[in-house]
Amino acid sequence: xxxxxxxxxxxxxxxxxxxxxxxxxxxxxxxxxxxxxxxxxxxxxxxxxxxxxxxxxxxxxxxxxxxxxxxxxxxxxxxxxxxxxxxxxxxxxxxxxxxxxxxxxxxxxxxxxxxxxxxxxxxxxxxxxxxxxxxxxxxxxxxxxxxxxxxxxxxxxxxxxxxxxxxxxxxxxxxxxxxxxxxxxxxxxxxxxxxxxxxxxxxxxxxxxxxxxxxxxxxxxxxxxxxxxxxxxxxxxxxxxxxxxxxxxxxxxxxxxxxxxxxxxxxxxxxxxxxxxxxxxxxxxxxxxxxxxxxxxxxxxxxxxxxxxxxxxxxxxxxxxxxxxxxxxxxxxxxxxxx
Amino acid sequence: xxxxxxxxxxxxxxxxxxxxxxxxxxxxxxxxxxxxxxxxxxxxxxxxxxxxxxxxxxxxxxxxxxxxxxxxxxxxxxxxxxxxxxxxxxxxxxxxxxxxxxxxxxxxxxxxxxxxxxxxxxxxxxxxxxxxxxxxxxxxxxxxxxxxxxxxxxxxxxxxxxxxxxxxxxxxxxxxxxxxxxxxxxxxxxxxxxxxxxxxxxxxxxxxxxxxxxxxxxxxxxxxxxxxxxxxxxxxxxxxxxxxxxxxxxxxxxxxxxxxxxxxxxxxxxxxxxxxxxxxxxxxxxxxxxx
Numbered sequence: 001x002x003x004x005x006x007x008x009x010x011x012x013x014x015x016x017x018x019x020x021x022x023x024x025x026x027x028x029x030x031x032x033x034x035x036x037x038x039x040x041x042x043x044x045x046x047x048x049x050x051x052x053x054x055x056x057x058x059x060x061x062x063x064x065x066x067x068x069x070x071x072x073x074x075x076x077x078x079x080x081x082x083x084x085x086x087x088x089x090x091x092x093x094x095x096x097x098x099x100x101x102x103x104x105x106x107x108x109x110x111x112x113x114x115x116x117x118x119x120x121x122x123x124x125x126x127x128x129x130x131x132x133x134x135x136x137x138x139x140x141x142x143x144x145x146x147x148x149x150x151x152x153x154x155x156x157x158x159x160x161x162x163x164x165x166x167x168x169x170x171x172x173x174x175x176x177x178x179x180x181x182x183x184x185x186x187x188x189x190x191x192x193x194x195x196x197x198x199x200x201x202x203x204x205x206x207x208x209x210x211x212x213x214x215x216x217x218x219x220x221x222x223x224x225x226x227x228x229x230x231x232x233x234x235x236x237x238x239x240x241x242x243x244x245x246x247x248x249x250x251x252x253x254x255x256x257x258x259x260x261x262x263x264x265x266x267x268x269x270x271x272x273x274x275x276x277x278x279x280x281x282x283x284x285x286x287x288x289x290x291x292x293x294x295x296x297x298x299x300x301x302x303x304x305x306x307x308x309x310x311x312x313x314x315x316x317x318x319x320x321x322x323x324x325x326x327x328x329x330x331x332x333x334x335x336x337x338x339x
Numbered sequence: 340x341x342x343x344x345x346x347x348x349x350x351x352x353x354x355x356x357x358x359x360x361x362x363x364x365x366x367x368x369x370x371x372x373x374x375x376x377x378x379x380x381x382x383x384x385x386x387x388x389x390x391x392x393x394x395x396x397x398x399x400x401x402x403x404x405x406x407x408x409x410x411x412x413x414x415x416x417x418x419x420x421x422x423x424x425x426x427x428x429x430x431x432x433x434x435x436x437x438x439x440x441x442x443x444x445x446x447x448x449x450x451x452x453x454x455x456x457x458x459x460x461x462x463x464x465x466x467x468x469x470x471x472x473x474x475x476x477x478x479x480x481x482x483x484x485x486x487x488x489x490x491x492x493x494x495x496x497x498x499x500x501x502x503x504x505x506x507x508x509x510x511x512x513x514x515x516x517x518x519x520x521x522x523x524x525x526x527x528x529x530x531x532x533x534x535x536x537x538x539x540x541x542x543x544x545x546x547x548x549x550x551x552x553x554x555x556x557x558x559x560x561x562x563x564x565x566x567x568x569x570x571x572x573x574x575x576x577x578x579x580x581x582x583x584x585x586x587x588x589x590x591x592x593x594x595x596x597x598x599x600x601x602x603x604x605x606x607x608x609x610x611x612x613x614x615x616x617x618x619x620x621x622x623x624x625x626x627x628x629x630x
Contacts, residue, residue: 011507071510074474074483074484074486075483078478098506099486099487099505099506099507102470102486103474103484103486103487105471106439106469106470106471106472106473106474106475106478107474107475107477107478107484109440109471109475110440110443110474110475110478110479111478113440113589114440114589115438115440115588115589115590116439116440116471116590117469117590118467118468118469118470118471119468119469128593142593143590147466147467147468147595148353148355148466151355151597152595152596152597153595153596154592154594154595154596155592155593155594155595155596156590156591156592156593157590157591157593158589158590158591159591160589161589201483201514201515202483202485202512202513202514202515202518203512203513203514204510204511204512205500205511205512205513206509206510206511207508207509207510207511208508208509208510209505209507209508210507210508221628245628257524269468270468277627278622278627278628298627299622299627301618302605303610307607312605312607313605314605315605316605316606317605317606317607317608317618318605318606318607318608319608319609319610319614319615319618320607320608320609320610321609321610322610325610326610326615329610329611329612329615330615330618330619332612332615333612333615333616333618333619333620334619334628336616336619337616337619337620337623338623
């Protein structure tokens with residue numbers, strides 16, 4: 001009772017990275033709150049799945065295994081989670097801010113009439129004093145996220161409703177083994193007793209999942225472009241530089257929205273969070289939505305025609321100039337030095 | 340097939356995408372006055388899906404439902420200009436401070452007062468980016484939800500076929516109607532305003548907006564009932580005030596920190612080849628690049 005729950009989602013049969021990252025975060029929050037960390041996973045043919053989860057330090061794994069649950073469906077997943085949360089009364093429940101988590105968590109929060117904060121970039125335990133009501137709260141979950149287009153950072157709390165629910169995007173939290181030999185208690189959920197036929201009114205007719213092609217998070221060098229790059233053709237120059245440096249190409253939301261590159265490359269609040277050794281920001285003005293996803297890069301170089309662009313406030317080196325002219329010169333300089 | 344009654348949920352939002360230099364004050368905080376109020380972009384994608392159903396199944400109607408202050412009537416008008424049939428403005432002081440849960444409760448109460456087959460909304464609004472209200476409305480109405488919709492393929496025998504665009508691929512699902520659908524930005528853009536509808540509806544107004552008009556204007560207005568944008572209050576939708584506003588919102592904003600860029604001294608370089616050579620030399624020397 002009153003523990004921390006992490007919803008573990010499956011990514012083509014494997015536990016998703018975002019869930020393992022949340023387990024790592026959940027473990028440290030549980031230690032701080034001196035409560036247990038529990039996990040729920042829903043799917044089909046899940047025997048042995050606990051081996052993927054236990055090393056991240058969860059105390060208990062609830063497994064709902066049913067052939068009808070092979071692919072994510074809103075209604076039965078909601079029914080199972082709501083039933084479990086009503087019984088177990090968690091104080092905190094964490095979901096990945098994925099297309100599954102962002103579909104499931106609000107439905108669950110509505111059913112439990114509890115508060116949910118989307119896309120948190122930081123989760124911290126803290127106190128709160130409600131001066132108006134004269135109440136003091138200890139050990140609340142501070143759900144910290146950018147808001148208003150990233151121009152403010154808001155700390156959200158759920159003083160009175162439980163569970164305190166939050167979603168977090170992949171890559172925001174660090175994934176770390178707690179103990180490779182850690183053993184978790186496994187509890188099997190009797191699915192047929194909880195779900196009904198009414199939960200299966202929505203049917204999946206067709207499904208085409210693509211293998212993850214680009215994963216810029218793993219790259220040590222990221223050449224990233226913003227709206228200022230100007231065109232899809234100019235983005236080719238970024239790909240040239242990335243190739244020479246052995247890196248990947250990233251982008252700001254504005255560049256993705258403009259259709260210059262695929263969403264998989266988007267860095268920032270609504271994309272991935274990256275921490276490469278080198279981040280080269282080309283034609284990126286540096287709005288907080290973007291910098292939230294790259295400011296922990298070990299070194300940041302900006303290329304911008306505007307010397308006063310906000311990105312230059314966090315950059316180590318600011319090259320004032322046109323991306324189209326600068327990149328070929330950088331390539332030439334690299335080739336000269338690497339000879 | 341008989342016509343379908345479609346409700347489109349739309350929100351008026353500050354245009355946070357165009358936070359240019361003038362939108363930031365000298366102290367690094369947001370200058371809200373410099374941000375124009377717009378029709379939430381993904382709600383326009385939702386409207387287009389609704390209008391396509393209306394095009395395909397004659398006799399269908401599209402109703403805009405928006406919640407907000409009086410000025411949000413502009414969203415209803417914008418919908419009418421593009422092909423919606425009518426609209427409602429859900430407005431009441433008691434809604435102020437509502438989080439997503441209280442908002443979805445209010446909207447679900449309003450929807451219960453309306454006749455509908457399909458409810459369509461944008462996936463998320465750009466001022467909050469939460470994507471929570473759609474699923475929460477669906478839960479409160481006890482309806483299935485289809486999120487991340489990219490296109491509504493067809494409606495057959497009380498079922499609707501929808502293509503969803505997910506992070507990793509596409510999925511086509513079949514759902515019974517009524518249901519709640521939320522639409523992605525990857526769906527087709529909304530058609531522009533139609534000149535004929537613009538002429539027809541430019542005087543569409545709420546009761547509150549009509550208060551400042553002359554008697555003659557009101558007379559003409561009354562003769563054209565399609566120009567009336569209905570307002571709905573808490574009492575009209577029979578909502579329980581305890582579930583609205585700040586008191587009905589489980590989440591509270593503990594603190595807001597305006598983002599002020601922490602100044603750090605970037606070493607400034609020109610785009611000359613000489614500077615580029617020096618920079619690459621530095622990156623190699625400190626092992627940022629190479630071994």
